Amino acid sequence: MLNRLFGNYLVNRGYLNPAQLDDLLETITEYKADPQTVILVNKFLPLSQIRFIQQSQMQEESFTEAALRLQLLTDNQIEQIVQFQSLPVMCFAQLLLDKQILQTEDIMCVLADFQMYYQFTDEQLHVLCIDDMExxxxxxxxxxxxxxxxxxxxxxxxxxxxxxxxxxxxxxxxxxxxxxxxxxxxxxxxxxxxxxxxxxxxxxxxxxxxxxxxxxxxxxxxxxxxxxxxxxxxxxxxxxxxxxxxxxxxxxxxxxxxxxxxxxxxxxxxxxxxxxxxxxxxxxxxxxx
The missing domain is CATH 3.40.1550.10 (CheC-like)
Structure with missing residues (x-):
């Protein structure tokens, strides 16, 4: 549900047209979000720390392994991030970044504006993100x-x-x-x-x-x-x-x-x-x- 709500918001703000949105929503089934995107959207870490981890990655070390080594994320947080990677809204966010519809620097500002527009609390936005229908x-x-x-x-x-x-x-x-x-x-x-x-x-x-x-x-x-x-x-x-x-x-x-x-x-x-x-x-x- 959040994908359509957020997508409609992006259409109204001129980032997309309705046909593009429909195409994107059909495409997300083929996507899996990067850990960095999940971390950013769910506010586990700010963008500055995400970039610090990326710069600190050793050869053949994954992003999450580097985050654990640097003690910026816990094992429990990593498990949650892995679970969230397949959530529809995380895949949609990844697709928006990959298609350069939104830039990494902008996505949190756009999400914050969206949240303010609909007057969602942080708890409500989390419920929408995890797609808990009830x-x-x-x-x-x-x-x-x-x-x-x-x-x-x-x-x-x-x-x-x-x-x-x-x-x-x-x-x-x-x-x-x-x-x-x-x-x-x-x-x-x-x-x-x-x-x-x-x-x-x-x-x-x-x-x-x-x-x-x-x-x-x-x-x-x-x-x-x-x-x-x-x-x-x-x-x-x-x-x-x-x-x-x-x-x-x-x-x-x-x-x-x-x-x-x-x-x-x-x-x-x-x-x-x-x-x-x-x-x-x-x-x-x-x-x-």
């Missing part, structure tokens, strides 16, 4: 209802796995009322009663419809919305299964959909803005008594 969701979706949090986690994990690995969120909110756009939905009833919508104007639900199942669509129609409904059914099934382990029984109605959505006004509505595959849409949970 904790990331707590940053953007501060719902006090634990079941709505669990449903959100299941939804986002499923989108990330099946739809778009670079899915990201805007800040979620609660609403007393909301107009639903084109939508697919499912009602969960039993020990928990909630109506689960995915909704978006125009053709934005193609973000789901064209990436779940074998069919692709040029515009949203009933078949495309039916596909979105099947995706919701998949998410709801996973959610209901997890609840069953806690002795909570939930039944799922058949998914439904429509080109014109209802107006919801029951006062307990959870709204989560989601971005995937260049489209924006909303997950809406209507909690029923």
């Amino acid at each position: 904790q990331i969701i707590r940053i953007f979706v501060p719902f006090q209802n634990p079941r709505m949090h669990e449903l959100t986690v299941t939804l986002l994990q499923t989108i990330k796995r099946l739809i778009d690995k670079n899915v990201y969120l805007d800040k979620a909110y609660m609403a007393h009322s909301i107009q639903i756009d084109r939508y697919a939905a499912q009602t969960l009833s039993g020990d928990l009663n909630v109506k689960f919508y995915l909704s978006a104007p125009i053709n934005n639900l193609l973000a789901i419809a064209n990436y779940f199942g074998s069919e692709t669509y040029d515009v949203i129609n009933d078949d495309a919305l039916d596909n979105v409904g099947e995706f919701i059914n998949c998410v709801s099934g996973l959610f209901a299964t997890n609840l069953s382990y806690e002795g909570i029984d939930v039944d799922m109605d058949a998914p439904r959909y429509g080109m014109e959505g209802p107006y919801l006004n029951n006062g307990k509505i959870y709204v989560i803005p989601i971005h995937a595959n260049r489209f924006s849409f909303r997950a809406v949970f209507e909690l029923c008594q």
Whole structure:
């Protein structure tokens, strides 16, 4: 998620164009970050000490071996650095440096500006860096209802796995009322009663419809919305299964959909803005008594 957020920030600041960003995000799977990049991004050492280690390396001595010899890093820190080298955001940072989109001297300033722009704390930025989806969701979706949090986690994990690995969120909110756009939905009833919508104007639900199942669509129609409904059914099934382990029984109605959505006004509505595959849409949970 951080790669897309940081990448969008770089696009807005003129470092990249959207097509370049998409290409870079596809390329990072082939990358592994250098230890120096991990150390810099995670603030293990300042750039001056990184350069001192590089200048002090003996023949055939690796950077981390030199850092240990100079007692600038501990064994535990080295283990953590090795683990972090394959994290998506570290690979993205390495790619930005290798492509000379950002210079080593600049990357920390740009990251600091990015952090200030989104008002992330150091702890939140760390959570984003290590790609801990459950904790990331707590940053953007501060719902006090634990079941709505669990449903959100299941939804986002499923989108990330099946739809778009670079899915990201805007800040979620609660609403007393909301107009639903084109939508697919499912009602969960039993020990928990909630109506689960995915909704978006125009053709934005193609973000789901064209990436779940074998069919692709040029515009949203009933078949495309039916596909979105099947995706919701998949998410709801996973959610209901997890609840069953806690002795909570939930039944799922058949998914439904429509080109014109209802107006919801029951006062307990959870709204989560989601971005995937260049489209924006909303997950809406209507909690029923």
